[in-house]
Amino acid sequence: xxxxxxxxxxxxxxxxxxxxxxxxxxxxxxxxxxxxxxxxxxxxxxxxxxxxxxxxxxxxxxxxxxxxxxxxxxxxxxxxxxxxxxxxxxxxxxxxxxxxxxxxxxxxxxxxxxxxxxxxxxxxxxxxxxxxxxxxxxxxxxxxxxxxxxxxxxxxxxxxxxxxxxxxxxxxxxxxxxxxxxxxxxxxxxxxxxxxxxxxxxxxxxxxxxxxxxxxxxxxxxxxxxxxxxxxxxxxxxxxxxxxxxxxxxxxxxxxxxxxxxxxxxxxxxxxxxxxxxxxxxxxxxxxxxxxxxxxxxxxxxxxxxxxxxxxxx
Numbered sequence: 001x002x003x004x005x006x007x008x009x010x011x012x013x014x015x016x017x018x019x020x021x022x023x024x025x026x027x028x029x030x031x032x033x034x035x036x037x038x039x040x041x042x043x044x045x046x047x048x049x050x051x052x053x054x055x056x057x058x059x060x061x062x063x064x065x066x067x068x069x070x071x072x073x074x075x076x077x078x079x080x081x082x083x084x085x086x087x088x089x090x091x092x093x094x095x096x097x098x099x100x101x102x103x104x105x106x107x108x109x110x111x112x113x114x115x116x117x118x119x120x121x122x123x124x125x126x127x128x129x130x131x132x133x134x135x136x137x138x139x140x141x142x143x144x145x146x147x148x149x150x151x152x153x154x155x156x157x158x159x160x161x162x163x164x165x166x167x168x169x170x171x172x173x174x175x176x177x178x179x180x181x182x183x184x185x186x187x188x189x190x191x192x193x194x195x196x197x198x199x200x201x202x203x204x205x206x207x208x209x210x211x212x213x214x215x216x217x218x219x220x221x222x223x224x225x226x227x228x229x230x231x232x233x234x235x236x237x238x239x240x241x242x243x244x245x246x247x248x249x250x251x252x253x254x255x256x257x258x259x260x261x262x263x264x265x266x267x268x269x270x271x272x273x274x275x276x277x278x279x280x281x282x283x284x285x286x287x288x289x290x291x292x293x294x295x296x297x298x299x300x301x302x303x304x305x306x307x308x309x310x311x312x313x314x
Contacts, residue, residue: 038281038290038314040153040179042069044082044089046124046172053162054129055170060087071176074149075100077112077121080174087127091174093138093156094121101143103203109136109160124160124170131162141203142178153177155203180292180311181208183222183229185264190304193297195265201225210288210312216240217259218288220310227264231310233275233293234259241288243280249273249297260297262306268299279314290314 044062048055062069067084078101080091092112095101096119111134112121122136138158146152155178161167183201187194201208206224213219217234218241234253235241241258251271253259260275261268279292290313297306 038179038279038292040177041175042177043175044069044080044091044172046089046170048170049168051168052170054124054126054131054160056129057168060089069176071151071154073151075102075143075145075151078143078151078154080154080176089126090124091158091172092121092123093140093158096120101140103140103142105137105139105204107137109138109158110134122158122160124158124172131160133163134160135162135165135167136160139202139204142181151176155181157204179290179313181313182311183208183308185229185306185308187264187306188304190302191306192266192299193262193264193268194306196304197265199225199227201227201229208312210291212287217253218291220312229262229264231263231295232259232261241277241280241291243277246274246276249275249295260295262295262297262308264306268297270301271297271299272301273297273305281314 042064045060046055047059048057050057062082067082070081071078073079075095077092077094082089093101094112094115106120108119109122110116110119111131112123115121122134122138123131136159138156140156142153142155143151144153154174154176157173158171160170181203185194186198187196189196201222201224206222209221211219213232214234217232220231222229236247236253236258237255247258249258249260249272251259251261251268258275260271260273273296275293275295277291277293280288281290283289292311292314294309295307298304
């Protein structure tokens, strides 16, 4: 088996969960792609445990079709608001004193407008209910502001408890013009690259990179949580990748066979498996700028599999 050290491909331009690597400006969409155009997502949802004062033990979910969803503020403090004829919810996220929000995990959050010291701020309220004292944390997966400092993209998740650190929790997700950006994997016992483990990487914990490889191929990387992953995807000889198509794979590509080489804690000398490109976006020059894929890889002809899903702004 090959060790990962000799196989890891260089991360080009560490991405901190923003869309700069795609050449996107605020609110811009990636180029259209047949079979699955990536679209920015704006949405809000939360789940309230029994006894939570704010959510009253209920769950809610909103999209622009069911409520007005807006964002205001800057990288220091951002306010996310959801409102329709029957309900309203506010989520305030604040960076620690003297800092700006960026992708990462913010622990030990206090009530945003009265945070002490260098604590980050969190304040989720709604329906005329709010906390006097907040115990919580939040993760920023993606955030972006325009030249004037206004927030143009936000993807975050939070956990809030009112009045006591062991109080029932309110857990929610906020998205404003956000593109999916993540990597999940599950490795069966005996699989060498995954070592029988499973995991999830998001913009809050990991950085991602994408570059072209040869003619029509893609080299993708993820680094975070003391792990480094890479995937080399190459279309069958004489073809180019198409969204919505499933490919039979080997470690090296050939006529009618796509190349797939996923390495993590180790890698394969030879492999077989499957690859499905569920979404794909190209710029005006035909260069892939965003994609989503699922894969299954078996090393050395063995039965144990490594399965995973990649979302790179798609």
